[in-house]
Amino acid sequence: MSAAVAVTKQVAILKAEKLEKTYRIGKVDVPALRGVSFEVEAGEFVAIMGPSGCGKSTMLHLLGGLLTPTNGRIIIDGEDLTAASDAKRTDIRRRKIGFVFQRFNLFPTLTADGNLRLAERIHGNGSGDAERRREILSMLRLEDKMHHKPLELSGGEQQRVALARAVVTQPALVLADEPTGNLDTENSGVVLNMFQELNRRFNQTIIMITHNPEAAAACKRIIQMRDGHIV
Amino acid sequence: MDSLVTSNIRQRPVRTIISVIGVALGVALVMLFTGLTHGMSSDLQRRSSNMRGEIIFTRKGSMNVTSSSANLSTKYAERLQQIEGVESVTPVIRYIYQSGGIGFDQLDGVEWNNFAKMNNLQMVEGRGPQQNDEVVIDETKAKRNHPVGSTLKIFGDKLYRVVGIYSPESGARAKVTLASLQETLEAPDKCTYVLIKTKPTVDPVAVAKRIDAELPGNNVQFTRDVFASVENSIPSLGIFLRVLVALAAVVSALVVMLAMHTTITERTREIGILKAMGASRFYIISEIEREALLISAIGLVVGFVVALGAGFVIHKSTGLIFEYGWRWAFTAAIIGLVGGAIGAFYPAVRAANLDPVNALAYE
Numbered sequence: 001m002s003a004a005v006a007v008t009k010q011v012a013i014l015k016a017e018k019l020e021k022t023y024r025i026g027k028v029d030v031p032a033l034r035g036v037s038f039e040v041e042a043g044e045f046v047a048i049m050g051p052s053g054c055g056k057s058t059m060l061h062l063l064g065g066l067l068t069p070t071n072g073r074i075i076i077d078g079e080d081l082t083a084a085s086d087a088k089r090t091d092i093r094r095r096k097i098g099f100v101f102q103r104f105n106l107f108p109t110l111t112a113d114g115n116l117r118l119a120e121r122i123h124g125n126g127s128g129d130a131e132r133r134r135e136i137l138s139m140l141r142l143e144d145k146m147h148h149k150p151l152e153l154s155g156g157e158q159q160r161v162a163l164a165r166a167v168v169t170q171p172a173l174v175l176a177d178e179p180t181g182n183l184d185t186e187n188s189g190v191v192l193n194m195f196q197e198l199n200r201r202f203n204q205t206i207i208m209i210t211h212n213p214e215a216a217a218a219c220k221r222i223i224q225m226r227d228g229h230i231v
Numbered sequence: 232m233d234s235l236v237t238s239n240i241r242q243r244p245v246r247t248i249i250s251v252i253g254v255a256l257g258v259a260l261v262m263l264f265t266g267l268t269h270g271m272s273s274d275l276q277r278r279s280s281n282m283r284g285e286i287i288f289t290r291k292g293s294m295n296v297t298s299s300s301a302n303l304s305t306k307y308a309e310r311l312q313q314i315e316g317v318e319s320v321t322p323v324i325r326y327i328y329q330s331g332g333i334g335f336d337q338l339d340g341v342e343w344n345n346f347a348k349m350n351n352l353q354m355v356e357g358r359g360p361q362q363n364d365e366v367v368i369d370e371t372k373a374k375r376n377h378p379v380g381s382t383l384k385i386f387g388d389k390l391y392r393v394v395g396i397y398s399p400e401s402g403a404r405a406k407v408t409l410a411s412l413q414e415t416l417e418a419p420d421k422c423t424y425v426l427i428k429t430k431p432t433v434d435p436v437a438v439a440k441r442i443d444a445e446l447p448g449n450n451v452q453f454t455r456d457v458f459a460s461v462e463n464s465i466p467s468l469g470i471f472l473r474v475l476v477a478l479a480a481v482v483s484a485l486v487v488m489l490a491m492h493t494t495i496t497e498r499t500r501e502i503g504i505l506k507a508m509g510a511s512r513f514y515i516i517s518e519i520e521r522e523a524l525l526i527s528a529i530g531l532v533v534g535f536v537v538a539l540g541a542g543f544v545i546h547k548s549t550g551l552i553f554e555y556g557w558r559w560a561f562t563a564a565i566i567g568l569v570g571g572a573i574g575a576f577y578p579a580v581r582a583a584n585l586d587p588v589n590a591l592a593y594e
Contacts, residue, residue, distance in 0.1 A: 002461075040486045061588050064507065066506070066507060066588050066591075067588055087511065087512070090506070090509055090510070090511050090512075091511070092509075093507070093508075093509040094508070094509025094510070094511070095509070097509070099507045099508065101504075101507075101591070105500070105504045105507075105591070107235065107238075107501060107504065109238035109239055109241070110235065110238050111236070111240040112236065114234070116236075118508075120236060120503070120509050120510055122509055122510045122514060123509070128319070165508075
């Protein structure tokens with residue numbers, strides 16, 4: 001292992017410390033996370049696996065700043081997400097996090113290109129980085145699909161557009177929520193390959209929630225969860 | 232341009248059309264009402280300005296915008312003629328009646344030769360009225376399918392024969408003989424006012440003062456003041472117009488609010504995606520406000536076009552005159568845009584406050 005790689009490995013892009021999340025449903029407290037701690041280093045491709053109800057989605061929402069933990073801390077690229085106000089969390093999400101969802105969640109009224117440009121506008125980089133955009137579109141084999149609207153694309157193509165949208169702004173961390181959950185085996189394979197390619201070529205840090213062992217196998221590291229704990 | 236704002240407007244045509252209609256309705260209402268008020272007022276003033284007699288002599292309460300009475304003895308004409316500085320006088324009955332269409336119409340009873348000479352009226356076609364069932368009309372009225380030889384119904388079903396067309400327009404658009412109106416109104420030797428023309432070398436103000444001194448207890452007014460702006464003559468018209476404008480603004484705002492509220496509900500999931508992408512509350516509010524403003528701007532243009540078109544059609548079918556002014560057009564524009572922006576604000580804030588996790592899970 002070279003010295004440069006060793007240095008890169010030591011940079012933790014994400015630190016989760018003793019994360020707890022309890023939902024209050026009526027008069028009952030329902031714990032979803034019970035003190036979860038882990039770190040993800042820059043350039044890692046990590047799968048979080050576990051059965052339904054184990055707290056995977058809650059974990060992803062917490063890491064993305066969409067939820068606040070009941071207890072514990074989350075540090076993303078040096079910024080404490082849990083100590084931040086709602087506006088600050090939104091700002092951290094805008095600058096440092098890209099989301100990929102199971103249901104693609106593209107804007108149906110916009111073309112693929114429009115979806116990417118919207119991400120760039122929100123990120124505050126109006127015209128975007130043309131070189132990176134070209135590279136990503138080429139890698140995801142989307143050049144000829146950019147003027148299509150989501151309903152004119154297959155599921156696999158839609159997810160590739162969603163992936164492009166998530167990474168076009170160069171986030172420190174990509175959070176993927178069951179990205180192959182709505183795809184057939186062939187398209188799942190294509191999309192997972194794309195994730196791996198992004199991770200390899202751009203050193204993109206990715207955390208992927210999945211309950212699919214084949215999808216998890218594409219990752220460099222697997223974190224297993226059960227009943228709100230890491231096992 | 233492939234933005235959320237324009238794509239949403241294109242992709243939700245029914246919502247867009249309803250919102251545009253709502254804004255256009257408010258704008259068109261403001262433009263039509265104010266246009267009609269100004270048009271009628273200007274028309275009245277224009278016709279009054281063609282009257283060459285500078286002074287009007289009446290009994291108190293004999294004439295206002297919507298009614299008149301023949302309560303002044305024509306004998307005053309003889310006395311007025313004797314006053315120093317008066318060149319000529321002519322008695323007139325101004326009869327105001329509800330027309331068959333919208334609003335009021337006016338009919339003048341005049342001693343035609345005197346009246347025409349004083350006011351420089353020329354016959355374009357035909358001759359002046361002589362018999363009690365004869366009427367002369369101005370060119371504007373003649374254009375509305377009333378040629379010489381046709382008949383006009385003036386008092387219910389009483390028919391008057393059009394014997395001449397005169398120019399320029401002056402006072403009421405139709406004129407019969409003074410005797411004819413005196414007979415019809417059962418007011419012999421009476422008139423509504425005496426129109427007085429002063430000598431060119433004399434100051435009309437001095438003549439008016441002299442008349443007031445010699446014939447106290449009557450009204451001596453200048454023609455230009457009597458037929459002043461209708462807006463100033465009708466009490467509370469200004470308030471009515473302002474209330475109308477406020478209502479138009481409320482209608483625009485409500486329609487936009489309802490449309491945007493529905494849209495936000497439909498787009499809850501999209502709001503969640505925007506939040507996940509890091510869109511700030513300000514960004515979400517501004518996107519929705521921009522959409523509302525664009526819809527309002529379209530509604531504004533449609534409203535102006537509708538107002539112009541409706542004004543033209545109403546003018547052609549009823550003769551009512553519309554005159555659109557920049558001030559009210561500007562007011563209507565502000566109403567459309569501000570109404571739309573205010574209407575969208577609550578849905579926009581509501582969207583910005585949505586919980587992102589719940590919004591993403593919205594079906």
